[in-house]
Amino acid sequence: MNILVVGTRNAKKRLEIIAALAGWPLSVLDLSSFPDAPEVVEDRDTFEGNAAKKAEELARALGHWVLGEDSGLVVPALAGAPGVWSARYAGPQHNDDDNNAKLLTDMAGVTDRRGHYVxxxxxxxxxxxxxxxxxxxxxxxxxxxxxxxxGFGYDPYFFLPEYHKTFGELSAAVKQAISRSFSKALALWL
Known part of the structure; x- marks a missing residue:
């Protein structure tokens, strides 16, 4: 494999993934290199399911190795919401501000404020x-x-106690260090 297509049109997500793959001996492209690539509907009920669906459909359509990815915020006190709907939490015409406003409204009065990115x-x-x-x-x-x-999305509200900062306050270098274990796992099969 010398070409890997990252299956996203999200510019900020694309940059994060390409940065995580920097230095690997392959050409990393994204969907901006394939304007006719199909739009994959994220309709699975798990992050794993959505990532697999993107990878499968785009690989068949493009004839290349494809890395499909899905991620989001999980809040146990909200029964796992926003979850796989993180990007669309405030509805189909979403944006980060609307999604964050809905999250804060839904968490009003909630004392258990734990969450995790997946x-x-x-x-x-x-x-x-x-x-x-x-x-x-x-x-x-x-x-x-x-x-x-x-950052983007929920980053300005997601606080990491070990750093005493939100993702929105962290430098790119610290974020890369946090994602290094994920990148190492990817490296095992690339």
């Missing part, structure tokens, strides 16, 4: 067969007010 990736060969998958989690708490302008 990231799942699946690698499919050019025939659309998933040959490997990996799941990573990062645990923290949900703040009542935003801190930091970095």
């Amino acid at each position: 990231t799942c990736a699946a690698l499919a060969n050019p025939q659309g067969v998933v040959v490997a998958s990996v799941r990573g989690e990062c645990h923290g708490t949900i703040l009542k007010e935003s801190r930091g302008a970095g």
Whole structure:
């Protein structure tokens, strides 16, 4: 494999994944290199299912190895919401501000503010067969007010006690260090 397609159109997510794969001996492309690539509907009820579906469908359509990814925020006190609907939590015409506002409204009065980010990736060969998958989690708490302008999504509200900062306040270097174990797991099968 010398070409790997990252199955996303999300520019911020794309940059994070490409940065995590930097230095690996392969050409990493994303869906901006394939304007006619099909839109994959994320309709599975797990992050693993959505990642696998993206990898399978895009690999078959493009004829390349594809890394499908799905990630989101899980809050136990909200029965796991936003979960697989993290990007669409406030509805189909979502944006980060709307999703964060809904999260804060739903958590009003909630004392258990634990949450965790989940990231799942699946690698499919050019025939659309998933040959490997990996799941990573990062645990923290949900703040009542935003801190930091970095990142995207729920990052300004997701607090990591060991760093005394939100994801929105962390430097790119620290975020890379946090995601290094996930990247090492990917490296085992790339």
